[in-house]
Amino acid sequence: MRCQVCRKIFSLTDKPTPRQRSAHKNRQILTLLLNKMPFARICEACDITMSTLYGKIDFFHRQALAFVAAREQRLHQGFKKNRLYLATDRQDYVVNWTCRADKRNVTLSAVATADLQSGYVFGMHPNYDAGLDRNAVEAAAKQLGDPQTPSAFRRYARLWLESDYQRSVNDTLNRRQARGGQNDPAAVYADSAARQDPESSEEYDQGRKLPDQGMQVHSEYTLYAHFLLLRQLFRGVGKVRFYMDQESGIRAACLAAFQDRVRSREVDAFYVRINKEATVTERRALVAQARHRFQNARQAHPHLTEFEVQQLLMQQEIARASAIGKWKDRWLVHPLPSKAEPQKAVCYLTDFRDYAPDHLASLYLKASLHAVDRFFMLIRRRLSLLERPVATPSASGRTWYGYAAYNPATIVKLLEIFRVAYNYVWAGQDGKTPAMRLGLAKAPIALEDLLYFDAHTEPPRQRRKADRSGGGRTVPVRRRSELLRDPKPMEDEAVPWG
Template sequence: MGKKSFSRIPVEANGIQANFCKNPACSNYGVPASTKKQPRGPGAASRGRDNYTVVGSGRSVPAIHCHHCNEYPPLKSNQGISEELARISSYLSIEEVCCPNPACVNHAVGVSVSPSAYQSFGKTKSGSPRYRCKKCGKSFSIKRATTGQKQPHKNKLIFKLLMNKTPFRRICEVADISEGSLYPKIDFLHRQCLAFASDRERKLLDGMAIRRLYVSVDRQDYMVNWSQRSDKRNTILSSVGSADNETGYVFGMHLNYDPSLNASEIEEVAISAGDYAVAFPFREHARLWLQGDYEDAVRRSANPRLNGSLNGQIEDEYDDAVHREDVESSERITGTRMLPAKGTQVHSEYTLYGHFFFLHKLFGGVEKVRFFLDQDSGMRAACLAAFQPEIAARTCDAFYVRINKDMTVDEKRRTLADSRREFRQAQKANPSLSESEVKLMLIKQRMGNMAEIGKWKDRWLLHPFPNMSEPEKAICYLTDYGDYDTDHQAWLYNKASMHGIDCFFMQVRRRLSLLERPIASASATGRRWFGYSAYNPESIVKLLDIFRVFYNYCLVGSDKKTPAMRIGLAKGSVQLEDIIYHQ
């Protein structure tokens, strides 16, 4: 078989081309490398040569060298990003019910989109509404959500039990159903939640006007139990979530797992296509983990260094990124982990890219958006790629936010007391200033003493106003063009927080029995097992989707409002029945 020929960099896919310099201060930011072979030698620039060189083409992860700022962003498969975006956003494109006659002009005209094209025509024996097409006279029915459901009166009880950390066996006991009946119930609730979310969130897709969003983005890992005593390795999957800090609305919670694909079939296709001999970004299935690649990653794995101080943790994260083969991939693959037995695991950086391009679709009507990102080079790259036009137009900014999560309760209290003492002293010294003005003053003082950390000399501000959930916090402004005055910039530093997504993550752990943190035993050599954890990763996908809808539309806060009410997607708290029987 002849050697395959590839373009210089991966070609654009469905409008996505992510292979450009990710340094916002560089003139190459947003300017993709050419897909064509470039002229060389004297006068190459005058013959149309671009400002990149592809390096490491013989390695599994080639990169482009930016001639302007000397950065080396790794190449990514635009097709892989597009596939992940399609998977993540598929719930938004629910198929419309229309005239079943292929020859009729109303065949592609939905009942809900154009009700004037149809006549209500009674109901079926099961109670499903029937319609007749006004053009061809063909009659048809729309099945009710509960058609074919056994014991539909138990749906609400099961929904409530799932959302209140009840283990599956206890749900079966309380609801008086068999375990074989529970999983179809979960499938049904999942379909209904996605249909309900699609109906509401298409308003965002259609450009619903929102003045400002302050969006925190982070990842949470979940464990899948081993199912064979002969192989007690765990599967660890990562979900990226984003939430608005002001309203609490969670826009997405996306697991790096595709349940629709068969890993064995993908492996066969990859081998026959020669994928193992091809660099990752040019593969047919670039976004998916193959077994051989996973085994190679295990052999290359190294334990991360642990540094107690916040600045030390930030430094270690930069150092870890520099030494990775792919700076954007932060997955830790060890010998105690394995790929899922069902479905396929997605390279986490592709889920990150898919997540941010998904947010870009949702935020079309947002006037300005500020992202507060966990310190993760893959997250940074995905955000700066998806929102490049908005960042260049100065309607989008991005910040790293790093929280010291290793402090004891006593250390948190001491830090909080020190902060309050400093604030009171500043108030005493400046009696003419309001509280907010004192805050800005203290932040501006720290802006003059920011630490440069890591290879890229990023400047980090230690936030002067901690709380118990964020006791020690450092912030790095990733898109600083120097065009904001110091007051504006100080106010943005003050807004920087992971509060929105952290609240959701905390509720996931507290309310979903499958996703409670596992406990490692001393003799397990890194392996973990937890009686309530999932055995099938697809259950995690479904429960996260269900819980996101429940959290956004049903759970009220101290202000008696849900996140959906605060952001403008609901007028009141949604009853479970309205989701369960959504048509």
């Protein structure tokens, strides 16, 4: 409707689609967005402008937040489950430069935690705050003397200031020279010990800069917030086991958030390290060696079941574990790696030496980052803005990707939209979504139910959808129709040791 006095357009409806003049295109646009079509091609295919597309993304983001807020109420109210096995890792995303005079990249880092059994992603949190004005924060920080104040006593301690950036550039250069390109567990420990703050793993060099829009958040603050949220979600879970990438910040945040439950033996934490640089040939060779070792052990112990043989091999590795690093963490080599996780090494961070050998071996055998790594893989494959960019020697380490985002806030919105679709819309080969496996949904959610979700009338029975002529008609929503399907699971998701 239009006001006859000020001529502004307004809506009296309580539906979730006010000002959606092309609502009939929403499903098509969202489908293309989640299937790696570049923004310019979406505009061409759907006959819309770029400003309209960004408006649609804002609408999809609001709907995704409203939908997941309603569906995850059960988690916040005390989700009941006997055991949870979780994988935690981080992924970086590059933002294109917007000025030819300054060709440095902005890099965001997002931490995610996924359930190893259901695949459900409980959170995906980038280290970025789009609601702040950088110039205003910098001016206020200088007035308060934050750059000269120890970080623990700053007003804006969680945010990256220009003074922090300059110090980080110098520290990063010195650490990289000392590290010499090594990337084994011992080198990672040495690098952590060399940092002024072992919990901060962010490295800024001359090829990176802080965002021009919004403010970048220190990674350790994002990690602590992430694990404090998980603490709230898992209040009703009997025992929680975390399998985390080897990163001192992740370790500190996890143990700090769950310190009382670690002491009460309700929470355990493990480091998992994988050689992601191994070639396909090397991966196959490692899996073949492990399979040969398993078959020999099975022949030597014919009275044992397959799982008992796996426990036996793991107990042998536990006996050979060696202490590495400043904190003398005991690492072992996983005896049964998969092609997706070659040369897997595991470290038990909360070992009170109170578990029986078989129980301890079982926990080590479950060590994996596959659930969160698969989620990260699909982000790269399905979102054109977040595909891994390519660095060329002539670019001096800078990266440029024609489809990448120019505004970090767009990345934050797309990641939340993707998490909701991954958890509730896309079904695997078993016909179930991660939310169904976890018990938060009874069936896959159709995209229409997400796009036209209304918390006051959920679950929806009928939705008003505009036809192409601009009018409206009431049509039933088919909850299971035209579901987007996952790519087939990775062929090396499981290794048939038997």
